[in-house]
Amino acid sequence: MTVTPAFVGGLPGGPEMLVIAGIAILLFGADRIPRLARSIGQSTKEFQRGRDELEQELEDIEDDARDTVSESGGSTDTDTNPAPAGDE
Numbered sequence: 001m002t003v004t005p006a007f008v009g010g011l012p013g014g015p016e017m018l019v020i021a022g023i024a025i026l027l028f029g030a031d032r033i034p035r036l037a038r039s040i041g042q043s044t045k046e047f048q049r050g051r052d053e054l055e056q057e058l059e060d061i062e063d064d065a066r067d068t069v070s071e072s073g074g075s076t077d078t079d080t081n082p083a084p085a086g087d088e
Contacts, residue, residue: 012020028036 025033
């Protein structure tokens with residue numbers, strides 16, 4: 001399976017970005033571009049905030065698990081519970 005890059009010649013440079021900006025102005029109008037850019041910026045900021053909160057929660061869970069293991073002397077609950085009788 002062959003994967004084709006999104007930009008065949010590499011990332012777009014100055015002239016290509018001017019063409020993209022011109023098309024965006026034609027599609028959205030010059031007065032809507034700032035609102036669109038602001039909306040994209042706010043969405044990106046909210047996404048980053050959510051990602052940071054999730055990473056912090058995962059770190060807290062990992063720290064709690066480490067504390068629990070270190071308090072129990074390195075053993076887990078399955079090590080301290082005897083096997084049920086009658087399965088012999």
